[in-house]
Amino acid sequence: MAIKSFNFSKAGNRQEESEDSFAYDEKSGKYAICDGASDSIFSGLWGSCIARQFVSGNYNLSNPEDYSSMLIDARRVWYSSINWARLPWNVKNKSIRGSYSTFLGINLIVDDAKYCDAWAVGDSCLFILDDTNIASFPVSTPDDFGVHPDLIWSGYGHPMNERKEYIPDYKVKKFSAEIKEGSQVVIATDALSKFLMEGGLPAFDKMLENIDNREFFDHLRSDGTIKNDDLAAIIISS
């Protein structure tokens, strides 16, 4: 199995300002990608905590209790990563309301055949490509990439966290498919997913040719082919 990945911040932003994040563990077959919401603060951190928790833990997200456990564990890491007492007034005022992120997690299971289970909140996308077909989840047409996708909330920041218990809201979409021999599996955040969906197989080829070439994506973002957004993907080829 060959795994490639990239994460390019918005054109004009520094790389460390990307609010997209991903994590994977080839051994366990777990891959996750998250897109932190720009409107909230510490959302890149929150997305990264969710992705890492999914990959490092053993959660069956079809079970709402497991989903809650994963997010409560991710929230614990998120909360302890922030030095609440030292935040300046403006960061403190904004962070009270917590952070938001999309999430897409997949589990590649190799048995007699290869299967993929996927769970999603929001519009980060899974693509399964064979020679002729592209299957996508959870978004099926480019027009469905909305301005307000579903998001996972971190719960409140300090000091509201002391007054309100964090109870995650279960709004997960599920998907399962068999992966044919020779197929490619791609997970990507929204702007890149829309580009791939609109462009079909040639767009996937272009992405693969330019996986280390930020300038290529900057050009597509400046000419409007891709929205100026953070772009991240994991590409898994068997």
Add this chain to the structure above:
Amino acid sequence: MAYEAEISRRRPGLFIFLVDQSRSMSHKISGGQHSKAQEAADAINRQLNEIISRCTKSDGVRPYFEVGVIGYGYRSGDATGLISEQPIPINELESHILRMEKKTQTIDGEEIEIEFPVWFDPVASFDTPMVKGLTIAKQWIEDWVQRNPESFPPVLINISDGGATDGDPVSIAENIMNIETSDGKTLIWNCHISERSERSISFPTDLSQIPEEKHSKEMFDMSSIIPESMLAIAKEEYADVETGARAYVYNANLEDLIRLLDIGTRVVYNKVK
């Protein structure tokens, strides 16, 4: 396509707030507990705080906007920048804070004490030299557009309870509305605040919708037509806003003032990338 430019550090936006400091601003605003001057100052201070919040990331405030506040009438026939002598990047606003105030905010039914900055205090002193205020704004906008020719166009929001006492504000407002970037012309929003409890008139399309008073007509003429891209947001608050509506609320009470500031700024925030 007008009013579509993305706002970024490279192409920031500009907000200018103009506030009337005339004597009559000391009267209590309709629908509120405090004077028009106090409510106008509170509303602008809150809006500056909101702009900072929109630009705040975990690593600090990103300079997506420049802002300036101009007061007119603090002394006879005069106007001045209340925070700075020129518009300043939003990340520099921190160093111009007058004081921090603790206020209670209700979040999810819980009362939380939060610190808010105040950049300027209310003043209600003399006459209404609106033309002088607009003259300063025009200079600020011209300079800014020269530096930012491809940015989202400047947005100027004027809050007043009466007419100009120093000449014709319409011609200079028209000049300002003709200053443009490649993305469109400068937008002027006007809020005529009132102490009377009569019904307010929000976003009129026609002069016949407002009373036949010199000042109310002037403010209609010096208000931009709301661009199509902003109409949807105005309609969220006022269902009957029509194409061709002016960015103007006449006889505004406190709630109208807050709504106008919200609508005038929210569509611009949506352009931040």
